[in-house]
Amino acid sequence: MTPDLADDLCWHIVSTVADERGVEPERIEDRLYDVIDVESLAHLVDQASESESIDLSVSFRMAGCFVTVTGEETVRATAPS
Numbered sequence: 616m617t618p619d620l621a622d623d624l625c626w627h628i629v630s631t632v633a634d635e636r637g638v639e640p641e642r643i644e645d646r647l648y649d650v651i652d653v654e655s656l657a658h659l660v661d662q663a664s665e666s667e668s669i670d671l672s673v674s675f676r677m678a679g680c681f682v683t684v685t686g687e688e689t690v691r692a693t694a695p696s
Contacts, residue, residue: 621657627690628653632680635692645678660686 625647626640633640647653656673663671663686671686680692 620661621653624657624660624684624688624690625653627688628677628682628684628692631690632678632682632692635680635694636678643678647677650677651675656684660684660688662686664688 629640629643629647633643636643651673659671659673663669669686672683673685674681674683676682677692680694683689683691
């Protein structure tokens, strides 16, 4: 795993949630590390990106959004209507 993958993934998740909520990332009150173990998530994403046999999709809730992270480092956030 590259040393910056966890930091990059963390920023990608927080900024995606902020975009979905229509606020600046600094305004997100939930701390990502209180919601999910980012180091472990980054490790899973790294393993999935190196393997053709792993199809990773991890979902969790953060700041009122449903967040999904895939092995391709795609992050989606959806606020329920």
